[in-house]
Amino acid sequence: MTQNSPDGHDLTFVTALSEGEHSALLEFEKRCRPLIRHAFGRAYARWRPDRPVEADDYVQDFIGFLFEDDGRRLRSFAGKSKFSSWLYTVALRYFHRAMSKVARERRSQAVLTLLPDLAQSTPEQEAERAQDANLLWSAVSRLSASDQLYVRLFFVDGLNATEVATTLGKRTSAVRMRKMRVMEKLRSFLVGDP
Numbered sequence: 001m002t003q004n005s006p007d008g009h010d011l012t013f014v015t016a017l018s019e020g021e022h023s024a025l026l027e028f029e030k031r032c033r034p035l036i037r038h039a040f041g042r043a044y045a046r047w048r049p050d051r052p053v054e055a056d057d058y059v060q061d062f063i064g065f066l067f068e069d070d071g072r073r074l075r076s077f078a079g080k081s082k083f084s085s086w087l088y089t090v091a092l093r094y095f096h097r098a099m100s101k102v103a104r105e106r107r108s109q110a111v112l113t114l115l116p117d118l119a120q121s122t123p124e125q126e127a128e129r130a131q132d133a134n135l136l137w138s139a140v141s142r143l144s145a146s147d148q149l150y151v152r153l154f155f156v157d158g159l160n161a162t163e164v165a166t167t168l169g170k171r172t173s174a175v176r177m178r179k180m181r182v183m184e185k186l187r188s189f190l191v192g193d194p
Contacts, residue, residue, distance in 0.1 A: 018071030043095030
């Protein structure tokens with residue numbers, strides 16, 4: 001890795017690295033691990049998880065990810081930029097995905113802790129759940145047919161935004177925005193707003 005503009009050294013280094021050459025691996029460890037750790041720090045700062053995570057575990061997971069395919073991922077480096085720039089970008093994307101997954105899992109866990117234990121339910125709790133389900137279905141029935149389709153795809157079929165976008169031939173960002181709007185409508189129906 002050089003500090004200058006991209007040249008043959010970066011390409012030679014990455015080729016040696018992808019082939020598992022010992023000297024290249026040592027150079028990678030010395031020069032790249034701090035860069036990867038910095039990328040993790042940026043991702044961590046953006047997501048600000050509610051509980052601390054172990055940075056070294058994430059850094060090691062990324063390095064494993066980088067090398068897990070016998071160097072194919074490394075060989076995708078074309079030498080059009082410095083290797084350090086390429087590596088930083090790949091690491092940052094990896095950590096953003098990892099942090100968003102942690103955030104989603106934590107939100108899911110938080111929701112699950114609020115759900116009652118169905119095995120320990122009383123007849124009163126079952127009646128309350130049935131009433132809640134009726135209220136929810138009533139709210140869903142007030143949605144337009146296209147909004148109901150989104151509800152079905154997300155919550156009945158269990159698709160994520162990317163899968164819904166592929167199914168409907170729409171952009172993922174548009175699907176996420178529509179989901180938020182549908183959820184707002186449902187919320188307003190459930191709290192009694194017109």
